[in-house]
Amino acid sequence: MKKIGVLTSGGDSPGMNAAVRAVVRKAIYHDVEVYGIYNGYQGLIDGNIKKMELGSVGDIIQRGGTILYSARCEEFKTEEGQNKGIEQLNKFGIEGLIVIGGDGSFRGAEKLTKKGYPCIGVPGTIDNDIPGTDFTIGFDTALNTVIEAIDKIRDTATSHERTYVIEVMGRNAGDLALWSGLADGAESILIPEQKDDFDEVIDRLKKGHERGKKHSIIVLAEGVGSGFDYGKRIKEATNLETRVTILGHIQRGGSPTGNDRVLASRLGAKAVDLLLEGKAGRMVGIQNNKLVDHDIIEILQEPHTIDEEMYRLSKELSI
Template structure:
């Protein structure tokens, strides 16, 4: 093997830059030529390739986002788009492609694998909704961002004796809401994986009020409903002073935590090793802290469910 490429696809995640850095520096260490594909699969369709050097990835380990940029590309999911991407890789002499992204990005990588390009995926999404791995790159940073926001919101909730509803990201998964809700001491945590009744949320608030509690935090995952609608319901059924904060894309930015930097560095370098070993159509991951390669098909056929023991603990501690 002489030449590999790396791209970031889908939503950005804190830790992508340390991952890119690891791919480039590990690749060069092993004598490989490394190419960056800008703007994800959209850039692949345009042949937007740039040479990557040691200097090109200097001073990015602490930066959020991705220096290669990213985009969503519906065109690549068509047979014509996939063929065009395949041809650009072949014409450029690229033998293997390392893809940082989530489920959709991996489906694109699998298709290239089936067409004859070596592909390795690196799980990178704040949602932490990819199965068969301990953590996805970006999740730890996103949770930390939410916790910092909840801590600040609780200060003003205490000062004004208010109830706050905080809506967090996660797409159709509740991992961010669950971890941040427990760590932030939320009185209620609403996630899409567990059915809930707003009447139960009201009862919990009323129990707190009965014992003298003057402020509360309700955390809801975006996949579980609208924070605005929950806030309106609580306000109408309790008469409480309720405010709603939708954290939005602030959760995807910011300097990656040490956990995300180390994870991305390990997985990026390991992805290079997998390419050199001739592996393809697999995701680089950690399981119980150990590096491993998992076939894309196994990942797609598995579901990452929230830890119910954590959900139950959050419920117990918010009594």
């Protein structure tokens, strides 16, 4: 294999640039040409493809976002759109493609794989919702962003003796909420994987108030519902002064942490190795700090799960 392509797709995540850098430099080290595909699958269809050099990825390892840009592309979900993408890859002589992104991005790679085109998926999403890997690129950075925000909110919650509902991202996964809630000592953590009894949340708030607790933090994963709706219900049930903060897209930005930079570098390089070994239709990941790879079609059939022990611990420590 002498020519490979790389694209980033879906929601951006801190560390994507580090992964792109690793793909480009690892490939060039092995005398393989690399082509950057801009604006995700839309750019693939449009032929927005440029050859990348060592200097193309200089000074980007510390930058958030993605220099290749990203875009949603409904057309690529169709067979016609997929065929257009393959035509562009063949036009440039690109023999294999590395896709950096989340679940939706992997669905596109899965389609290409089923059509016989060699693809490798690299998990890049703050949601940490990809099966087959303990962590995805960007999760650690987003987690630290959320923790910092909750720390600051707790200061004002303490000063004004308020209850705060903090809605965090994660799509249909609760990892960001669970990890940040545990790290920040939240009184309740509401995640899609565990249907908390609302009465239990209220009971915990009331008991805390009765023993003199002046403020409370409730972390809500967006997959559970609206933070504003939960805030209103809590106010009506407890008569406690309640405020809602939706952290939003601040969670996606920022310079990646050391963990995300190292993870992205390792996964990006591993993806190149797989293509050079003649492997295709794979997803790279990390499990127990060891690099692994899985069949991308099979892994997308697996459900996302959370650490049940961590969830139980959060309950025990929030009494």
